[in-house]
Amino acid sequence: MTMTVSRREAFALGAGVVTAMALGGAGPAWAKNDSDELIKAFTGGKAPVKGKVKLDLPDIAENGNTVPLAFTVESPMTDASHVTDVLVVADGNPRGGIATFHFSPRSGVAEAATRIRLAETQNVIAIAKMNDGSFYTDTRQVKVTIGGCGG
Amino acid sequence: MATPAPRPRIRLDKKEAKKGDLVEVKALVAHIMESGQRKDKDGNVIPRKIINKFTCEVNGKLVFAADLEPAVSANPYMQFKFRADESGKVVLTWTDDDGSKIVGEDTITVS
Numbered sequence: 001m002t003m004t005v006s007r008r009e010a011f012a013l014g015a016g017v018v019t020a021m022a023l024g025g026a027g028p029a030w031a032k033n034d035s036d037e038l039i040k041a042f043t044g045g046k047a048p049v050k051g052k053v054k055l056d057l058p059d060i061a062e063n064g065n066t067v068p069l070a071f072t073v074e075s076p077m078t079d080a081s082h083v084t085d086v087l088v089v090a091d092g093n094p095r096g097g098i099a100t101f102h103f104s105p106r107s108g109v110a111e112a113a114t115r116i117r118l119a120e121t122q123n124v125i126a127i128a129k130m131n132d133g134s135f136y137t138d139t140r141q142v143k144v145t146i147g148g149c150g151g
Numbered sequence: 152m153a154t155p156a157p158r159p160r161i162r163l164d165k166k167e168a169k170k171g172d173l174v175e176v177k178a179l180v181a182h183i184m185e186s187g188q189r190k191d192k193d194g195n196v197i198p199r200k201i202i203n204k205f206t207c208e209v210n211g212k213l214v215f216a217a218d219l220e221p222a223v224s225a226n227p228y229m230q231f232k233f234r235a236d237e238s239g240k241v242v243l244t245w246t247d248d249d250g251s252k253i254v255g256e257d258t259i260t261v262s
Binding site for chain 1: 173220224
């Protein structure tokens with residue numbers, strides 16, 4: 001069990017932390033990635049307001065390779081008032097982007113779920129863009145136990 | 152490509168809906184989602200190969216779409232809903248970095 005999990009982790013962390021370590025730590029330490037720039041590009045510099053978005057992620061992810069992510073955005077989803085896009089970024093991956101979701105009144109509701117990769121313990125940030133040009137956000141911290149043995 | 156296109160798995164929570172009902176879609180497709188961050192044992196970067204776009208159309212009208220980055224897990228899973236407006240074809244399309252598309256479809260009956 002211990003062997004299987006740690007080997008899988010070493011293989012699977014495509015994000016490169018383990019790979020970089022195995023190669024003698026040649027890689028840079030990713031203290032910061034491009035998540036801030038992605039948010040700025042998405043909002044056009046506007047500061048998103050906390051609320052309306054509910055991001056659902058586990059507090060602790062034992063396998064950073066498939067972390068379940070779900071979100072819902074409060075909105076009537078009518079022609080007059082709806083969510084158009086939702087950007088999801090992570091601030092501790094080698095690259096910040098995770099996905100951008102696109103909605104319309106035909107979606108009926110602004111929610112989706114998928115599975116993501118997280119290289120290490122970090123914040124996941126979702127930002128929803130409304131059709132009136134306002135932005136709402138939510139942040140969740142996820143602890144990633146690399147090696148999967150609770151370390 | 153030598154490998155055959157994988158067959159996606161698609162599941163709607165209902166096949167028949169009343170107009171205005173929300174229909175939940177769960178979709179899974181086999182894909183490596185190679186991040187472009189990994190290196191092989193000789194230290195060469197393994198080139199990126201991911202599904203970068205996912206769309207869902209009902210009778211040709213877009214109801215949901217997502218742009219994916221390498222941070223989406225292998226064998227990408229997507230769960231979302233759409234509002235049942237009319238009976239017809241539900242077509243899901245996954246677009247690869249190399250331009251190839253994986254297409255799956257189901258039907259919905261709206262009364």
